[in-house]
Amino acid sequence: MGYQEVLQAARERMERLTKPPRSLGHLEEVAVRLAAIQGRLKPELGLGAVVVAAADHGVVAEGVSAYPQEVTYQMVLNFLRGGAAINQLAQAVGSRVYVLDVGVKGELPDHPGLLKRKVRPGTRNLAKEPAMTLEEAEKALEAGREAARWAVDQGATVLAAGDMGIGNTTAASALTAGLLGLSPERVVGPGTGVGEEGLRRKREAVAQALERLRPGMHSLEVAAELGGLELLAIAGVYLEGYERGLPLVLDGFPVSAGALLAFRLNPRVKDHFFAGHKSREPGHGYILEALGLKPLLDLDLALGEGTGAVLAMPLLRAAARILHMATFEEAGVSDRP
Numbered sequence: 092m093g094y095q096e097v098l099q100a101a102r103e104r105m106e107r108l109t110k111p112p113r114s115l116g117h118l119e120e121v122a123v124r125l126a127a128i129q130g131r132l133k134p135e136l137g138l139g140a141v142v143v144a145a146a147d148h149g150v151v152a153e154g155v156s157a158y159p160q161e162v163t164y165q166m167v168l169n170f171l172r173g174g175a176a177i178n179q180l181a182q183a184v185g186s187r188v189y190v191l192d193v194g195v196k197g198e199l200p201d202h203p204g205l206l207k208r209k210v211r212p213g214t215r216n217l218a219k220e221p222a223m224t225l226e227e228a229e230k231a232l233e234a235g236r237e238a239a240r241w242a243v244d245q246g247a248t249v250l251a252a253g254d255m256g257i258g259n260t261t262a263a264s265a266l267t268a269g270l271l272g273l274s275p276e277r278v279v280g281p282g283t284g285v286g287e288e289g290l291r292r293k294r295e296a297v298a299q300a301l302e303r304l305r306p307g308m309h310s311l312e313v314a315a316e317l318g319g320l321e322l323l324a325i326a327g328v329y330l331e332g333y334e335r336g337l338p339l340v341l342d343g344f345p346v347s348a349g350a351l352l353a354f355r356l357n358p359r360v361k362d363h364f365f366a367g368h369k370s371r372e373p374g375h376g377y378i379l380e381a382l383g384l385k386p387l388l389d390l391d392l393a394l395g396e397g398t399g400a401v402l403a404m405p406l407l408r409a410a411a412r413i414l415h416m417a418t419f420e421e422a423g424v425s426d427r428p
């Protein structure tokens with residue numbers, strides 16, 4: 092049975108389960124979509140994994156972040172030592188963390204939880220010139236695919252992407268504006284917390300980058316122009332995760348910008364997408380709207396790293412169990428007055 096047939100059969104089963112219709116709210120749609128993705132009426136989720144893609148951004152030279160560039164490198168070390176939010180939240184929900192260096196400035200140590208696939212030490216400044224070449228974009232995408240294969244081969248049954256990159260909300264804003272045809276004013280937000288002046292510089296940087304786009308450009312060319320390397324890797328994580336048949340959980344703004352790119356490269360990935368949460372960053376809402384996704388959580392998070400995605404994984408796991416409930420007929424429960 093194909094995706095649509097299982098989806099239909101799961102919807103029919105949902106109507107016969109021992110509960111009033113639609114009483115499990117949005118989790119019911121999550122459950123039937125999980126059934127369709129897994130091709131079985133009683134879906135089940137085991138191990139979860141998050142691939143945290145990290146890279147630096149030349150656009151930090153424009154003064155667009157509240158933090159210095161070296162925080163990217165320092166936070167990757169923190170991920171490897173288990174001291175970051177994603178480590179603790181992933182541990183709390185029983186999810187694995189895989190770190191991917193696709194463009195961090197500086198030499199990182201070898202570590203069993205780190206895939207070293209640096210394409211270049213950070214993007215070029217997207218306000219002034221293309222963030223990367225098309226060849227570099229393709230390499231970053233492939234690095235994300237490889238990281239996803241690593242996670243799946245180690246037993247992941249549900250996959251998320253996370254991001255780390257000082258300056259990446261500027262790149263994510265540019266990519267979102269470029270792919271959706273939105274103005275910088277609508278998509279640019281405070282990121283790590285820049286003030287009014289910083290916001291003005293961010294909007295200006297995005298506007299300068301958008302001027303280089305030409306009608307009819309391929310999505311991958313747009314992404315190479317705007318960056319960043321980790322956003323391309325994230326698109327690769329989702330494309331590979333889709334091809335391996337896994338449910339895919341989105342995180343906040345930068346991760347969702349990568350997911351939007353994945354959707355443009357293969358629209359079918361959307362069947363496997365779940366929006367983990369709604370970020371505080373204003374541009375995120377436009378992406379979720381464009382993808383037709385309803386976020387599972389709304390906790391005022393604005394961290395990234397995949398935190399909102401792993402927090403939603405227990406909800407997905409629980410939703411899958413709904414289809415294991417007894418039907419009215421099986422349980423001998425009356426279903427009419």
Ligand SMILES: O=C(O)c1ccc[n+]([C@@H]2O[C@H](COP(=O)([O-])O)[C@@H](O)[C@H]2O)c1
Nearest residue numbers: 156256258260282283343344370394395
């Ligand atoms: O996930 C989000 O929605 C999100 C919102 C704001 C900031 N971040 C994180 O903060 C960093 C980018 O912020 P900035 O201000 O340096 O562009 C990057 O490491 C992201 O993971 C993430």
Ligand SMILES: Cc1cc2nc[nH]c2cc1C
Nearest residue numbers: 158162255283394395396
């Ligand atoms: C400390 C810190 C941690 C982060 N995690 C993701 N983005 C981040 C940005 C900063 C500044």
